[in-house]
Amino acid sequence: MxxxxxxxxxxxxxxxxxxxxxxxxxxxxxxxxxxxxxxxxxxxxxxxxxxxxxxxxxxxxxxxxxxxxxxxxxxxxxxxxxxxxxxxxxxxxxxxxxxxxxxxxxxxxxxxxxxxxxxxxxxxxxxxxxxxxxxxxxxxxxxxxxxxxxxxxxxxxxxxxxxxxxxxxxxxxxxxxxxxxxxxxxxxxxxxxxxxxxxxxxxxxxxxxxIPFWTIISSYFTQEKIIFILGFILLYRFGEAMLVKFASLFLLDQPQAGGLGLTTSDVGLVYGTFGVISLIAGGILGGLVIAKYGLKKCLFSMALALNLPDLFYVYMAYTKPSLTLVYPLVSLEQFGYGFGFTAFSVYLMYICQGEYKTSHFAISTGIMALGMMLPGIVSGYLQPLLGYPLFFSLVCLLTIPGMIILFFIPLTEEIQHTSSENSNNS
The missing domain is CATH 1.20.1250.20 (MFS general substrate transporter like domains)
Structure with a gap:
């Protein structure tokens, strides 16, 4: 060895x-x-x-x-x-x-x-x-x-x-x-x-x-404007977190249940292959844009890129388009997700500064996972109650709080995108 x-x-x-x-x-x-x-x-x-x-x-x-x-x-x-x-x-x-x-x-x-x-x-x-x-x-x-x-x-x-x-x-x-x-x-x-x-x-x-664990925890939660930081982490992709849990279910559900009735193989190609490739491409472009212009200038436009394509699911839920159109719509939505999520990842690195930066980043990513878990649970009860068209419309409305909070989070210096190592969880 x-x-x-x-x-x-x-x-x-x-x-x-x-x-x-x-x-x-x-x-x-x-x-x-x-x-x-x-x-x-x-x-x-x-x-x-x-x-x-x-x-x-x-x-x-x-x-x-x-x-x-x-x-x-x-x-x-x-x-x-x-x-x-x-x-x-x-x-x-x-x-x-x-x-x-x-x-x-x-x-x-x-x-x-x-x-x-x-x-x-x-x-x-x-x-x-x-x-x-x-x-x-x-x-x-x-x-x-x-x-x-x-x-x-x-x-x-x-x-x-x-x-x-x-x-x-x-x-x-x-x-x-x-x-x-x-x-x-x-x-x-x-x-x-x-x-x-x-x-x-x-x-x-x-x-x-x-270094006591609680010292690290308290140093994280006593940051300036921590309430807005936590709100950003939990709300920035709240709508997307609800949508992502039902995207494949919507594609698989039969038309009489409000879905598109795609086969398992179709979903593997539409969402799991072309969708993921588009997400990767969006992430790469997002990194290049932040590296060139800085996070502060790009954050709101990248949030729009993350959230506006959710409207494609509203369109698909109402019109039931053919598979030929589903491919580009899902790919564009995933591209926007990858592009907008890059700003989220870079901001998590931005707020993790000082001597405990590694531990702070672990805390941030834990809260990020919570921001995926809670909307997913909520969506499980809302979608059967509302049906797909109204559910996806609600998803779009719930992207608004995450964009409003962008105007209140601390971001006083320009930072450049230095790595794209995050993340699972898209």
């Missing part, structure tokens, strides 16, 4: 292995539950709660730091994630699949969040500062490829198998089982290839107690 092994051997696969479980737990689960007959309210509420581990992961981050090495945490969590995905694939064949699979997804969410902590820690320990800067874009690219693999390829595979086997549960068992096999291969690969950095050692307990 060499200490000087090139990061090209393991950084791409580490972040690919980070993206696959996240997208299956938070996005693909919505699709396979829909295809297996679970109603929209249960899907939206329970899958939104799966964001919880990413909301609270900062509380057990010190445990990953204190006990064992980052390398061991990586290896063990990858193996545990393989077991969870294997269990999910198996239990889809059972009559009470919903409860068992949801329990496995919940455990998997905690494992995946822990893996993310260990991966980022290992990244900082195994790479030199120059390598860290160079591989920021590489890790982001392979994370996004994992998103396309999960929400695109796996969904298309399940859709093709549905037509070939005429057995929806078996089709999804094979598809999710395939992702489990991929993680098993990555587990073996990383077990054999990950280097052993000299600095990857458990911290001493007394060293971690030098």
């Amino acid at each position: 060499t200490h000087s092994r090139s990061p090209w051997y393991y950084i791409p696969t580490l972040y690919f292995a980070s993206g696959v479980p996240y997208i299956i737990i938070n996005t693909v689960s919505v699709i396979f539950y829909k295809k297996l007959g679970i109603d929209n309210t249960q899907i939206a509420v329970w899958t939104s709660l799966l964001y919880l581990p990413w909301v609270i992961k900062m509380f057990w981050g010190p445990i990953v730091d204190t006990y064992s090495t980052k390398r061991k945490w990586l290896i063990y969590t990858q193996f545990a994630m393989f077991c969870c995905l294997g269990l999910i694939a198996f239990c889809l064949q059972l009559p009470n699949f919903f409860f068992i699979s949801l329990a496995a997804l919940t455990v998997g969410a905690f494992i995946s969040a822990t893996y993310d902590i260990a991966t980022d820690g290992f990244y900082l320990l195994a790479l030199s500062p120059e390598q860290q800067a160079f591989f920021v874009g590489i890790r982001s690219l392979f994370y996004r490829l994992a998103v396309i693999f999960g929400s695109g390829l796996l969904v298309v595979l399940a859709g093709q198998l549905e037509g070939y086997l005429n057995n929806i549960p078996l089709s999804w068992t094979i598809s999710i089982g395939f992702s489990a096999v991929i993680l098993a291969i990555l587990f073996i690969f990383h077990r054999l290839t990950l280097p052993l950095p000299d600095t990857d050692k458990p911290r001493q307990l007394q060293a971690t107690n030098n």
Whole structure:
């Protein structure tokens, strides 16, 4: 095992292995539950709660730091994630699949969040500062490829198998089982290839107690205009967070239920492939625009780019367009989401300054995950009550508070976009 092994051997696969479980737990689960007959309210509420581990992961981050090495945490969590995905694939064949699979997804969410902590820690320990800067874009690219693999390829595979086997549960068992096999291969690969950095050692307990956790927490929540900062994090994509939970359900629902009646494979291509590629392109352009003009000048226009394309779903809900038109409308909405979300990511980095910036960023991303979880739960009750046309109209109205609060948040200096390493959760 060499200490000087090139990061090209393991950084791409580490972040690919980070993206696959996240997208299956938070996005693909919505699709396979829909295809297996679970109603929209249960899907939206329970899958939104799966964001919880990413909301609270900062509380057990010190445990990953204190006990064992980052390398061991990586290896063990990858193996545990393989077991969870294997269990999910198996239990889809059972009559009470919903409860068992949801329990496995919940455990998997905690494992995946822990893996993310260990991966980022290992990244900082195994790479030199120059390598860290160079591989920021590489890790982001392979994370996004994992998103396309999960929400695109796996969904298309399940859709093709549905037509070939005429057995929806078996089709999804094979598809999710395939992702489990991929993680098993990555587990073996990383077990054999990950280097052993000299600095990857458990911290001493007394060293971690030098800075009390509550000191870090209080320093975050005593920032200037913290109420407006929290409002921004929770409201900036409130409407989008409601829409994203129902986008694939709307595409899958039959016309008599108000949806477009697309096939599973169509959704994998429209939303999980072309949509994700558009989201990535929007994020790249957003980074270039902020780098050129600065965040302060761009923030409001980027918020408009994030929110205005939600009107496309209102249009589709009322007119039921053909698949030929659905492709560009969904792609444009996702492009706007990627473009506007870049400003959100950069602002989170902007407010995390001072000696506790890493911890502050973890708190911000936890609140960001809460800002995805709560609207998703609310949407689960509203959509069946209102129907898709009124629901998407309400989504558009609920984007307004997030844009109003932009005029009150602290942003007194121009900052340049220095990295695009965030984020899951789009």
